[in-house]
Amino acid sequence: MRGSEAVVKCLKAHDVDTIFGYPGGMILPLFEALRKEKDINFVLTTHEQSAAHAADGYARASGKPGVCIATSGPGATNLVTGIATAFMDSVPMVVITGQVPSTLLGRDSFQETDIFGITMPITKYSFKLDRAEDLLPAVQEAFEIASSGREGPVLIDIPKDFFYADVKYKEKKVEKKIDKRPDADFLIYAAEAIDKIMQAERPIVIAGGGVILGQAQEELISFAEKYDLPVVSTLMGIGVFPNNHPLYMGFAGLHGRKAANNAVAEADLIIAAGSRFGDRQTGNLDKYVHNKSFIHIDIDPAEIDKNVHSSIGLAGNMKTILQLLMQRTPVNNVKTWWTMLKNWQKKYMYNYDGSYDVPNVMHYISQTINKKNADFAVVTDVGQHQMWAAQHIKRYKPRTWFTSGGLGTMGFGLPASIGVQLYYKNKRRVVHIAGDGSIKMTGSEYYTMAALNLPIISVIINNESLGMIRQLQKVFYGEKYFSSEFAYKMDYAKYAKSFGITAYNVYSMDDFIEVFSNAIEQNKPQVIIVNISKGFVEPMTRTDSGINTFVDF
Numbered sequence: 001m002r003g004s005e006a007v008v009k010c011l012k013a014h015d016v017d018t019i020f021g022y023p024g025g026m027i028l029p030l031f032e033a034l035r036k037e038k039d040i041n042f043v044l045t046t047h048e049q050s051a052a053h054a055a056d057g058y059a060r061a062s063g064k065p066g067v068c069i070a071t072s073g074p075g076a077t078n079l080v081t082g083i084a085t086a087f088m089d090s091v092p093m094v095v096i097t098g099q100v101p102s103t104l105l106g107r108d109s110f111q112e113t114d115i116f117g118i119t120m121p122i123t124k125y126s127f128k129l130d131r132a133e134d135l136l137p138a139v140q141e142a143f144e145i146a147s148s149g150r151e152g153p154v155l156i157d158i159p160k161d162f163f164y165a166d167v168k169y170k171e172k173k174v175e176k177k178i179d180k181r182p183d184a185d186f187l188i189y190a191a192e193a194i195d196k197i198m199q200a201e202r203p204i205v206i207a208g209g210g211v212i213l214g215q216a217q218e219e220l221i222s223f224a225e226k227y228d229l230p231v232v233s234t235l236m237g238i239g240v241f242p243n244n245h246p247l248y249m250g251f252a253g254l255h256g257r258k259a260a261n262n263a264v265a266e267a268d269l270i271i272a273a274g275s276r277f278g279d280r281q282t283g284n285l286d287k288y289v290h291n292k293s294f295i296h297i298d299i300d301p302a303e304i305d306k307n308v309h310s311s312i313g314l315a316g317n318m319k320t321i322l323q324l325l326m327q328r329t330p331v332n333n334v335k336t337w338w339t340m341l342k343n344w345q346k347k348y349m350y351n352y353d354g355s356y357d358v359p360n361v362m363h364y365i366s367q368t369i370n371k372k373n374a375d376f377a378v379v380t381d382v383g384q385h386q387m388w389a390a391q392h393i394k395r396y397k398p399r400t401w402f403t404s405g406g407l408g409t410m411g412f413g414l415p416a417s418i419g420v421q422l423y424y425k426n427k428r429r430v431v432h433i434a435g436d437g438s439i440k441m442t443g444s445e446y447y448t449m450a451a452l453n454l455p456i457i458s459v460i461i462n463n464e465s466l467g468m469i470r471q472l473q474k475v476f477y478g479e480k481y482f483s484s485e486f487a488y489k490m491d492y493a494k495y496a497k498s499f500g501i502t503a504y505n506v507y508s509m510d511d512f513i514e515v516f517s518n519a520i521e522q523n524k525p526q527v528i529i530v531n532i533s534k535g536f537v538e539p540m541t542r543t544d545s546g547i548n549t550f551v552d553f
């Protein structure tokens with residue numbers, strides 16, 4: 001059969017039901033094959049970057065590789081930010097780009113670009129095809145690579161003529177590699193780790209996104225409960241530990257909760273599960289590691305000792321490792337520690353007074369979407385609103401919080417929301433939270449949201465500025481604001497309405513409460529513009545000091 005048809009057949013065999021993309025000359029043969037395939041829903045976005053973010057959102061929600069396709073040259077280069085975003089957050093993705101025919105390669109041909117070379121550092125693996133026979137095995141292998149071990153994006157660049165070539169179709173299902181039984185050395189390290197946990201006086205667990213990817217929520221909860229361990233989460237780990245659990249201290253890091261950051265700073269043992277000790281999590285590394293020991297659990301051995309020289313590194317399947325660590329009877333010597341922790345929790349409890357500011361808006365969203373029998377996912381963009389959402393919106397389940405953690409990509413939110421909503425269909429509804437800067441980056445996806453009639457509630461926090469940049473200019477540049485305030489007052493409601501979406505302007509807390517609760521009642525695309533004054537996200541840690549030293553505003 002034709003190469004293009006074999007690719008589509010292979011995608012179907014890998015349970016791909018949704019593909020995001022944008023057409024162009026070199027990928028058109030694949031579009032022609034997709035046109036004939038009724039079991040695959042093709043979603044035409046308005047930009048290739050959005051196709052990648054949407055596939056990424058779909059993957060984060062489903063746990064399966066997201067698929068996006070684009071043409072050669074500008075189509076492929078437009079995908080780059082989306083691929084890098086997925087790579088930094090270990091999201092499985094299969095990216096297919098069309099390429100100029102193999103006979104024209106290397107001749108500066110129209111829309112030729114070396115996307116293989118360009119994306120080499122931001123993919124888990126890339127396929128550059130020399131022969132049409134390699135086409136099908138490459139697509140099959142791409143799924144296996146994207147979804148095994150530490151997950152990530154895989155790119156296949158396909159010269160146009162290979163789509164027309166005659167290839168043999170051979171079925172090959174991806175088999176997720178099951179972890180082998182841990183070897184003896186591993187068991188010794190695990191036993192040592194348990195000793196450390198039992199001896200620690202001030203232990204703490206940092207739950208990262210890897211626990212979600214490793215589907216190890218239950219094990220993590222049992223592990224923490226067994227040893228009475230306090231738990232904080234990273235930005236990517238939000239949702240993995242139920243926010244109302246008595247052991248949960250909150251989100252920790254640069255803009256983390258003060259109680260959570262204090263707990264990490266004062267701990268004598270950190271057990272990091274599926275977290276890579278990113279710089280936003282640790283702040284100044286020397287101060288961070290001072291007087292502490294570490295147990296680092298990660299699926300990727302390359303993570304162990306990368307940022308923090310861990311006393312004990314346990315690389316492998318998160319579920320298996322946590323189970324191994326639960327094999328001893330605990331001795332509870334953390335009572336004094338818990339007294340300290342509870343005091344901080346009380347001292348730093350946030351006082352929601354209902355005033356019209358972003359924390360209170362986020363708190364209201366949190367209360368509304370967490371009502372009994374309600375099931376919502378929150379997808380954010382990047383900036384102050386993202387940090388406020390992380391601090392104030394409670395999440396209880398994995399895969400109900402989606403954000404660009406590693407790359408911090410403005411414009412991620414709306415297209416990712418589309419991917420998430422398409423996966424969840426009627427089962428879980430998306431609330432998208434953006435800043436007025438972020439929404440301008442990929443706001444054209446309101447078109448896709450409207451065209452597909454997706455019931456996403458998109459909340460724009462309109463502070464007429466790039467708030468996070470203003471904040472940095474206040475803290476580090478002596479309040480010399482430059483290029484961080486928008487001179488032209490854009491009418492976001494008109495913009496959303498031009499796509500046929502209902503949009504509301506909000507100017508007070510009462511307005512917001514009314515509009516947001518109405519939006520929940522109506523199952524259709526909606527945009528709410530929260531017109532609000534500029535503010536600063538607190539807490540913010542001093543990056544040059546320990547993570548329990550905070551900037552004064």
Ligand SMILES: Cc1ncc(C[n+]2csc(CCOP(=O)(O)OP(=O)(O)O)c2C)c(N)n1
Nearest residue numbers: 383384385408410435436437438466467468
């Ligand atoms: C693509 C991209 N460009 C630039 C940045 C740097 N950056 C981080 S936050 C931010 C401002 C975000 O502004 P807005 O979306 O209005 O959100 P706010 O901070 O006001 O809530 C910028 C420019 C980024 N993260 N991503």
